[in-house]
Amino acid sequence: xxxxxxxxxxxxxPEAAAAVEAxxxxxxxxxxxxxxxxxxxxGHFAGPDIQxxxxxREMMADQSVDAVWFARGGYGSNRIAEAAARDLPxxxxxxxxxxxxxxxxxxxxxxxxxxxxxxxxxxxxxLRNGGEAAITRALDWLVDSAQAALEPGLKPxxxxxxxxxxxxxxxxxxAIEPDLTGAELIIEDIAEHEYRIDRAMxxxxxxxxxxxxxxxxxxxxxEIPANDPVFGSDAEAIVxxxxxxxxxxxxxxxxxxxxxxxxxxxxxxxxD
Amino acid sequence: xxxxxxxxxxxxxPEAAAAVEAxxxxxxxxxxxxxxxxxxxxGHFAGPDIQxxxxxREMMADQSVDAVWFARGGYGSNRIAEAAARDLPxxxxxxxxxxxxxxxxxxxxxxxxxxxxxxxxxxxxxLRNGGEAAITRALDWLVDSAQAALEPGLKPxxxxxxxxxxxxxxxxxxAIEPDLTGAELIIEDIAEHEYRIDRAMxxxxxxxxxxxxxxxxxxxxxEIPANDPVFGSDAEAIVxxxxxxxxxxxxxxxxxxxxxxxxxxxxxxxxD
Numbered sequence: 001x002x003x004x005x006x007x008x009x010x011x012x013x014p015e016a017a018a019a020v021e022a023x024x025x026x027x028x029x030x031x032x033x034x035x036x037x038x039x040x041x042x043g044h045f046a047g048p049d050i051q052x053x054x055x056x057r058e059m060m061a062d063q064s065v066d067a068v069w070f071a072r073g074g075y076g077s078n079r080i081a082e083a084a085a086r087d088l089p090x091x092x093x094x095x096x097x098x099x100x101x102x103x104x105x106x107x108x109x110x111x112x113x114x115x116x117x118x119x120x121x122x123x124x125x126x127l128r129n130g131g132e133a134a135i136t137r138a139l140d141w142l143v144d145s146a147q148a149a150l151e152p153g154l155k156p157x158x159x160x161x162x163x164x165x166x167x168x169x170x171x172x173x174x175a176i177e178p179d180l181t182g183a184e185l186i187i188e189d190i191a192e193h194e195y196r197i198d199r200a201m202x203x204x205x206x207x208x209x210x211x212x213x214x215x216x217x218x219x220x221x222x223e224i225p226a227n228d229p230v231f232g233s234d235a236e237a238i239v240x241x242x243x244x245x246x247x248x249x250x251x252x253x254x255x256x257x258x259x260x261x262x263x264x265x266x267x268x269x270x271x272d
Numbered sequence: 273x274x275x276x277x278x279x280x281x282x283x284x285x286p287e288a289a290a291a292v293e294a295x296x297x298x299x300x301x302x303x304x305x306x307x308x309x310x311x312x313x314x315g316h317f318a319g320p321d322i323q324x325x326x327x328x329r330e331m332m333a334d335q336s337v338d339a340v341w342f343a344r345g346g347y348g349s350n351r352i353a354e355a356a357a358r359d360l361p362x363x364x365x366x367x368x369x370x371x372x373x374x375x376x377x378x379x380x381x382x383x384x385x386x387x388x389x390x391x392x393x394x395x396x397x398x399l400r401n402g403g404e405a406a407i408t409r410a411l412d413w414l415v416d417s418a419q420a421a422l423e424p425g426l427k428p429x430x431x432x433x434x435x436x437x438x439x440x441x442x443x444x445x446x447a448i449e450p451d452l453t454g455a456e457l458i459i460e461d462i463a464e465h466e467y468r469i470d471r472a473m474x475x476x477x478x479x480x481x482x483x484x485x486x487x488x489x490x491x492x493x494x495e496i497p498a499n500d501p502v503f504g505s506d507a508e509a510i511v512x513x514x515x516x517x518x519x520x521x522x523x524x525x526x527x528x529x530x531x532x533x534x535x536x537x538x539x540x541x542x543x544d
Contacts, residue, residue, distance in 0.1 A: 003507075041501075042504060043281060043501065043502060043503050043504015043505065044466075044467055044499060044501060044502075044503045044504055045504070048289060075467040075470070076467075078471065078474045079470075080472065121522070129501050169441070169442070169475075170471050170472070170474065170475040171475075171482065172444055172445040172480035173444040173445035173449075173478070173479040173480070174348075174475065174479060175478060176446075176476075195316055195347040195348075196353075199347060199442050200349065200442070202350045202442065202446075203441075203442040203444075203445075204441075206445070206446035206447060206448075207445040207446060208445070209445065227316060229313075229315065230315060230316075231316045232314060232316055232317070233315065233316015244405075250404065260533065263359070270384075
């Protein structure tokens with residue numbers, strides 16, 4: 001089992017790479033190939049677009065690679081997502097792809113292209129409090145398809161999709177907008193003010209494409225900055241309100257978020 | 273000439289109201305009717321949705337009112353914009369509507385409904401450094417259709433539309449998405465990181481609806497917070513880059529922004 005790690009947005013911290021390699025070595029039965037591009041740096045990004053795209057495409061086309069694991073979030077995968085999903089080599093179709101947060105741009109583009117994507121922990125999550133559990137969960141899913149790694153509310157055979165709310169908002173109306181028809185949509189976010197959560201919920205639930213989803217469940221909305229004045233509502237009430245306004249069923253809470261407890265959401269559980 | 277001021281998002285500061293009333297009184301020939309709703313407060317907003325909507329609709333339906341001037345931005349007009357533009361009373365059609373920033377949600381919805389909207393200074397701008405000039409410019413436009421108030425690059429007879437970039441991003445794909453076909457699109461923003469400007473530009477230029485515009489001009493992108501690491505590009509380079517990627521003509525800079533110099537952009541100059 002060979003897992004390639006690439007960084008389509010920001011640079012992977014070397015100590016995170018070392019820690020994840022140590023966990024994989026202790027586990028055994030898995031070869032972790034951390035692409036040198038993960039440590040490249042060009043302003044905000046882990047190398048220029050062309051370098052990030054080339055590393056990703058190289059691993060997608062490599063027949064010896066069983067899974068492509070996104071190193072971390074940040075910002076930037078949207079800049080290469082459409083190109084990464086174009087003219088796919090056959091070898092790209094037999095792999096799993098795992099990530100979340102900014103990597104949601106790639107999840108959306110790759111899911112549209114028929115690839116097997118999942119929303120879940122990334123390599124740099126090892127640096128979080130309790131991060132080893134997140135890495136173990138990711139490997140359990142990638143290597144063993146462990147059911148215990150899955151978000152517990154997923155329904156076998158039903159389509160589910162999970163996104164960072166702000167990333168989903170940035171996908172609405174683009175060429176890589178996800179096809180949410182009939183899917184359970186799970187959203188999460190981090191470090192966004194309540195007024196921004198409210199605005200993003202206005203936006204995504206106002207989209208005809210999003211309204212085709214079966215329901216919305218809310219993952220964790222963490223590290224919400226203070227609102228001045230006090231907003232007058234909290235994240236769950238905001239999500240419930242916009243679901244009600246747009247006639248989308250609210251399905252309750254989901255066990256995903258920017259933390260070590262973040263569970264795995266394969267976009268098409270029936271195919272796994 | 274009677275101008276009604278309503279606050280569809282956040283509460284108007286009383287000192288701003290007094291200062292604007294003083295400017296209007298010195299000017300003469302204009303009656304400023306600051307609706308009491310401007311001073312209401314409900315968490316983040318100038319009163320609950322129903323109160324803000326009622327005040328706006330009341331002024332839209334009032335035959336004695338010649339113009340509706342939005343008190344300020346902040347956040348919240350999106351929550352009432354679609355309802356405000358529905359089943360319009362005839363009196364709403366003979367008025368001008370002026371505002372920007374968060375009020376862009378109303379500009380979009382009202383323009384779609386055939387009302388005469390313009391992007392330009394709001395009452396609370398009086399509190400800015402040099403703010404009296406902004407108020408004078410707004411009144412010059414509303415009362416006298418003064419050409420000197422207009423953004424100097426506008427082409428008579430050509431359609432132009434101006435939006436806060438983040439607001440436009442939140443409009444893409446919704447029922448009140450602006451019809452940009454053939455229009456010159458002017459964008460501005462405030463207090464957004466470069467990575468957020470980049471992400472918003474990815475989003476709006478990735479929209480088929482936005483790609484129908486004739487060109488994009490960039491107003492001021494002000495108070496950009498520091499990026500860590502240094503982003504590697506500046507706002508103008510970001511806007512130019514996404515215009516090039518999406519085959520939208522970049523038309524240069526525009527004299528609009530979150531400041532006292534903010535010029536007026538009527539969405540349909542030919543009709544004025």
